[in-house]
Amino acid sequence: MQAQTNKRYRVKTALRLRSSPQIMNGNIITVLPPDTIATATDSPSAPGWVGVSVTLSGKELKGFVSGSYIELLPFDEPAPVHIEKIAAVHMPERKGTARASANGRAYALSEPNMPHREATADAPTKIDQVYQILDFLDVEHSLRYQPGKGVTYCNIYAYDFCCLSGVYMPRVWWSGKALAQLAQGIAQPVKYGDTVNELNANSLFDWFRDFGPDFGWERIFDTDELQQKVNEGRTGIIVSQRTVLSRSGHIVGVIPETSAHQAVRVNGRVNMPLMSQAGVKNKKVFSSQWYLSANFRQYGFWIHH
Numbered sequence: 001m002q003a004q005t006n007k008r009y010r011v012k013t014a015l016r017l018r019s020s021p022q023i024m025n026g027n028i029i030t031v032l033p034p035d036t037i038a039t040a041t042d043s044p045s046a047p048g049w050v051g052v053s054v055t056l057s058g059k060e061l062k063g064f065v066s067g068s069y070i071e072l073l074p075f076d077e078p079a080p081v082h083i084e085k086i087a088a089v090h091m092p093e094r095k096g097t098a099r100a101s102a103n104g105r106a107y108a109l110s111e112p113n114m115p116h117r118e119a120t121a122d123a124p125t126k127i128d129q130v131y132q133i134l135d136f137l138d139v140e141h142s143l144r145y146q147p148g149k150g151v152t153y154c155n156i157y158a159y160d161f162c163c164l165s166g167v168y169m170p171r172v173w174w175s176g177k178a179l180a181q182l183a184q185g186i187a188q189p190v191k192y193g194d195t196v197n198e199l200n201a202n203s204l205f206d207w208f209r210d211f212g213p214d215f216g217w218e219r220i221f222d223t224d225e226l227q228q229k230v231n232e233g234r235t236g237i238i239v240s241q242r243t244v245l246s247r248s249g250h251i252v253g254v255i256p257e258t259s260a261h262q263a264v265r266v267n268g269r270v271n272m273p274l275m276s277q278a279g280v281k282n283k284k285v286f287s288s289q290w291y292l293s294a295n296f297r298q299y300g301f302w303i304h305h
Contacts, residue, residue: 006039006040007039007040007072008037008038008039008040008072008073009037009038009039009040009050009052009070009071009072009073010035010036010037010038010070010071010073011032011033011034011035011036011037011038011065011069011070012034012069012070012071013034013069014031014032014033014034014243014297014298015031015032015036015065015066015069015070016028016029016030016031016032016065017029017030017031017032017052017054017061017063017064017065018063018064018065019063019064020064021045021046021049021051021064022046022049026266026271028292029061029063029221030056030061030221030298030299030300031296031297031298031299032054032056032065032298033209033297033298036054036056037054037073038050038052038053038054038065038070039052039053039054040052040053041053041062043062043064045064048066048067048068049064049065049066049067050064050065050066050067050070051063051064052064052065052070056209056219056221057209057212057213057218057219057300059219059220059221061221085211085214086174086179086182086183086211086214087182088168088170088215089170089172089173089174089190089196090108090170090171090172090190091106091107091108091171091172091190091192091196092190093107093108093110094107094110095110096110097109097110097111098110098111098144099111099136099137099138099142099143099144099145100142100143100144101143101144102143102144102146105144105153105156106171106172106192106198107171108159108160108163108171109160109163109164114136114164115129115132115133115135115136115164116129116133116164116165116166117129117130117133117164117165117166117233117235118166119166121233122233123231123232123233126233126256127231127233127256127258130165130255130256131255131258133161133164133165134255134276134284134285136164137157137160137161137164138284139157139276139277139278139282139283139284140282140283140284144156144160145157145278145282146282147278147279147280147282152248152278152279152280153278153279154201154248154250154251154252154277154278154279155171155199155200155201155204155251156171156278157253157276157277157278157282158204158237158239158251158252158253158278159171161253161276162235162237162253165235165304166235167215167216167217167235167304168215168216169204169207169208169212169215169217169237170199170204170207171198171199172190172192172196172197172198172199173196173197173199173203173207173211174188174195174196175194175195175196175197177195178194178195178196200248200249201239201240201241201242201248201249201250201251202241202242202245202248202249204239204249204251205239205240205241205249205251205298205299205300206241208237208239208300208302209300212302216304216305217237217302217303217304217305218302218303218304218305219300219301219302220301220302220303221301222301223269223270223271223272223273223301224269224270224271226238226254226270226273226301226303227254227257227263227270227273227274228270229303230254230255230256230273230274230303231256231257233256234303234304234305235253235254235303235304236253236254236255236273236301236302236303236304237251237252237253237254237301237302237303237304238251238252238254238273238275238291238299238300238301238302239251239252239299239300239302240290240291240296240298240299240300241296241297241298241299242295242296242297243294243295243296243297247295249296250277250279250290250291250296252275252276252277252279253275253276253277254273254274254275254301255274255275255276255285256274257274261274261285262274263287264287271289272287272288272289273287274286274287275287275288
């Protein structure tokens with residue numbers, strides 16, 4: 001096969017990047033979003049497959065994609081535009097926002113004596129603190145997270161989990177109009193439905209990709225590495241975007257292993273991380289590969305520094 005090095009392609013639709021040029025269980029590296037730019041490599045391939053290198057969230061990944069879902073680009077394709085860092089935003093504090101209430105879900109919890117994960121603590125202490133947070137949030141019983149009438153609250157639970165863990169992910173984020181003003185150095189007030197809007201799980205996938213690294217989030221592509229870093233005391237998130245964007249995406253917290261709770265391993269490596277979620281079914285602790293479902297067009301593993 002003639003080497004295709006230096007050729008560049010655009011991914012036409014959400015496309016799985018695989019570690020080998022074949023469809024098989026266990027060789028999915030990640031899902032490339034539409035319009036991803038891929039550079040051909042000289043890796044030995046198979047008919048219908050192309051070896052490529054891509055950069056996602058600042059990391060270079062190499063693998064294989066089906067040639068049916070990519071198109072060749074001219075060499076004068078413009079470089080992507082760099083987005084400057086934008087300030088974090090929360091809704092103003094609202095006293096009385098509590099787990100026992102279905103109101104105020106756009107606001108952070110404001111209950112007294114809430115547990116927190118301390119950034120300077122050692123790993124065993126952080127693990128204990130994470131489980132104190134899980135016990136406090138009580139996702140399986142707290143009214144704040146209970147699904148109803150086709151509505152679920154995975155984003156609310158993930159937001160509360162991150163807040164108490166001392167890391168930033170947005171519950172509301174700047175509107176396009178506000179972002180344009182902020183990019184010009186013009187400060188913006190926080191006005192719900194005007195300068196800020198609520199983010200669902202589909203939108204949070206885009207936020208992590210576009211803004212996550214500016215707020216200390218690092219994208220990784222290996223479930224074993226993801227679980228290991230969480231076991232070391234870091235905060236982990238898995239977020240997926242729905243294939244049909246009018247349907248709900250999903251976001252979960254990744255939690256550390258203990259003697260009582262273990263991730264699922266195959267040949268000594270984690271292939272189902274340990275997670276906690278709100279959703280159709282609220283689960284304090286579980287393991288699965290839900291993000292590989294055909295219901296989701298793309299997914300991301302994220303670790304906070």
